[in-house]
Amino acid sequence: MKKILTLSTALTAVAFAAQADVTVMSWGGAYSQSQLEAYAKPYTAQTGVKVNMVDADNPATPVKAMVEASNVTVDVADVEYADAIRLCDEGMLETIDPAMLPAAPDGTPATEDFLPGALTDCAVSTIVFSTVFAYDTSKFPEGPKSIADFFDLEKFPGKRAMRKGAKANLEMALMADGVPAADVYATLETPEGLDRAFAMLDKIKKDTIWWEAGAQPPQLLADGEVAMTTAYNGRIFAAAVAENKPFQVVWDGQVLEYDLFVIPKGAPNLEEAKKFVAFATDTQRLADQAKWISYGPARKSSGPLVGLYQDGKTEMGPHMPTSAENLTNALPSSYEFWVDRDSELNERFNAWLAAN
Incomplete structure (x- = not known):
């Protein structure tokens, strides 16, 4: 009985450790809603990991303040391109190895499937807005x-x-x-x-x-x-x-412009943050976001999968900036x-x- 209880306790501890929440800071409104529907809900359904969405007028500003104060409370942030480059240059972000990103459905590596400039040392583009x-x-x-x-x-x-x-x-x-x-x-x-x-x-x-x-x-x-x-x-x-x-x-x-996902230096759940970014930026997920808002996906392979708005009748193509x-x-x-x-x-x- 003791061995069974010990094993049960150990498994519970492992399961609890695996359930670390991921906190994602974005821009709010219809945009955050599109990320919730296309990325967060499916990620939770697949992994059991809860995704907390928090809003900021411009996430780059609180990310910089958090890292400078050594008090980082978010795992992933959505930022504009120039901010991603600058924060990376200042050592405020974790580097992101493109090898961790999933290939396109036909096997094309992520480095060839993302649009030009969409991958940087510390950031992965999600949309063209x-x-x-x-x-x-x-x-x-x-x-x-x-x-x-x-x-x-x-x-x-x-x-x-x-x-x-x-x-x-x-x-x-x-x-x-x-x-x-x-x-x-x-x-x-x-x-x-x-x-x-x-x-x-x-x-x-x-x-x-x-x-x-x-x-x-x-x-x-x-x-x-x-x-x-x-x-x-x-x-x-x-x-x-x-x-x-x-x-x-x-x-x-x-x-x-591109908007990109970054991981602040000192993110409390680094490994889970990387898994979320890889999941959210695969071909299907980026195409799915276009069901909720008229931003173009940052992967070439996502383009052909973009169809109707979530109302089931509005063609998204003509509303895309691209x-x-x-x-x-x-x-x-x-x-x-x-x-x-x-x-x-x-x-x-x-x-x-x-x-x-």
Whole structure:
């Protein structure tokens, strides 16, 4: 009997150890919901490991603070590309060996199946998203058609909303002022180019509300506080399709980026974090996320598996930022540019914002 009890106790201890929760920090709203449905629920169903989702306006900020304080409470975080590179360079993240990632269904290694640049030393991309602008069709039945229209208060009167920060705003401002997408970063690297971008922002500054969380832009539109807003494309899609809001995305001048999973240095459940990241970024899981939000999967093999929205009737392809017809005047965000200049340009942006 004693041996049986001892064995039972040991097995219980092993089972308890295997059930360590995984805590994932993401951006909240429709985006976190898509991750819950596509990644977290299936992971728990398959492994028995509970996945706790927590929200932040920008997970990179609390991740940096946690690591610096040696008090890390999350295992995985969803961050933007430039933040992933910078945090990795600063030693804030665990390295991720691409060999731990599953191959495509046809056996293609992950290193060849992910889109170009989607794998880094410390991060694995999940989605391609874009910053776009959108408007309320009840206010503008004919609607703006170009990024220049967003800055045209005479032709399209009404309040605007933009993310409170330099990234994407400066690029959109230059494209609105006629700079071809291919020349935007070369222009921003010059003092004259920066001045030109801020001069465009000056045109709408007094009529702009500044948002910080991804859930805010569709809410600002829904509440009638603004007539147009920049936003993450999936948030507008969710409001328009799932909630029947009269919102329309304008793809002209969109700024494309990856979002990536990282593991903070000192994550409390490191091995389980790695298993979760590998699971969540396999071909099927990335395709499944597109059932819940209109972000493109970061694996080539996931693309053909993208079909209908979870309503069972809306084709997701046309709503993807990577759809051919949506890429006419699109700009891939330059992480090289932002890794080097993020602090400097946000300081200038905040000073500009504070000035009369």
